Amino acid sequence: MSQYEDHEEHQQHPLKVYFVCWILLFVLSAGSYFVDYVQLQGLLRWSLILIFMTLKAGLIVAVFMHMAWERLALSYAIVLPPIAILMFMVIMMFESDYTVLTRIEEFGP
Amino acid sequence: MQDPPLKMPQANPAPGLQGFVDDWSSDQRAFKKVSWGKAMMWIFLLSDTFVFGCFLIAYMIARSSTVTDWPNTSEVFALHVGGTELPLLLIAIMTFVLITSSGTMAMAVNCAYSRARKPTALLMVLTAALGAGFVGMQVFEWSKLIHEGVRPWGNPFGAEQFGASFFMITGFHGTHVSIGVIFLLIVARKVWKGEFDRDERTWMCSGKGDYEAVEIMGLYWHFVDLVWVFIFAFFYLW
Numbered sequence: 001m002s003q004y005e006d007h008e009e010h011q012q013h014p015l016k017v018y019f020v021c022w023i024l025l026f027v028l029s030a031g032s033y034f035v036d037y038v039q040l041q042g043l044l045r046w047s048l049i050l051i052f053m054t055l056k057a058g059l060i061v062a063v064f065m066h067m068a069w070e071r072l073a074l075s076y077a078i079v080l081p082p083i084a085i086l087m088f089m090v091i092m093m094f095e096s097d098y099t100v101l102t103r104i105e106e107f108g109p
Numbered sequence: 110m111q112d113p114p115l116k117m118p119q120a121n122p123a124p125g126l127q128g129f130v131d132d133w134s135s136d137q138r139a140f141k142k143v144s145w146g147k148a149m150m151w152i153f154l155l156s157d158t159f160v161f162g163c164f165l166i167a168y169m170i171a172r173s174s175t176v177t178d179w180p181n182t183s184e185v186f187a188l189h190v191g192g193t194e195l196p197l198l199l200i201a202i203m204t205f206v207l208i209t210s211s212g213t214m215a216m217a218v219n220c221a222y223s224r225a226r227k228p229t230a231l232l233m234v235l236t237a238a239l240g241a242g243f244v245g246m247q248v249f250e251w252s253k254l255i256h257e258g259v260r261p262w263g264n265p266f267g268a269e270q271f272g273a274s275f276f277m278i279t280g281f282h283g284t285h286v287s288i289g290v291i292f293l294l295i296v297a298r299k300v301w302k303g304e305f306d307r308d309e310r311t312w313m314c315s316g317k318g319d320y321e322a323v324e325i326m327g328l329y330w331h332f333v334d335l336v337w338v339f340i341f342a343f344f345y346l347w
Contacts (some may be wrong), residue, residue: 018216025211032342036346045342058282059210074143074148077140081158082158085162103174
């Protein structure tokens, strides 16, 4: 045992956790590819894409990047700020709606 | 890494540059049980999240405000294999290669904390090889599309903004992967040479048996995989 181990929690977890996460990532990726392969369209297509994407991102951050075992001070500092990106995205959705309307108005057929 | 002893407020703080460094480093740490290296990597990754977030939002704006049809990515990125056309085949292979490399990286981090020097180095080299494979396939994809006439200012398949979005987003991601490959090899070399088992301080290692650099490297690598998850969903599948 070296002196360093007493002070910082080292992120060592059973290998099984990683393997389960790994297999799930493969399954989810295959799932999202399958969505395109069978050419699902409409609501079903994009809801499945979003669900698979969120699950994959969550697994990577929580297990592979060890966020699930970190203290909340770090988790919140990293996980919450991206909400600002979501807000920005919503604002720009309205903006691009407006842009496309004016474009159709000006240059439309 | 050892907790540095907390600096007590001094009666006469040092002036000048030393005082500047002292003042900024005298605060109590907020991220307990996390080394500064790991905290800083997380903060860097957060800033990178904003970079890629802005790219994807810019792509969303371009795609939703164009009056011409967006190219059908399922067809644009299809590959002809044995007479049949398989949609998004190369992208699917790239996705699986990147996930595999994420798994080998996680194994490397696990080995590093058991202080298994050689398995750690070998797994990191394997991760770097898979990453290089990914970049290679991206080069193939780029040259295929350029050959078919896709340019940042136009393309034969549909909306003109497609090329700019594609080259910008995948180019930036590919650059991240390439930098990751280089750093993986640097850290792997240090592990192989046993630099983390020596009782000396370097910029990556605070003393004997401190393998945290491998975990920090792993954070970066998993982030690259994480970004790809979003690019795959929004750019290729949407």
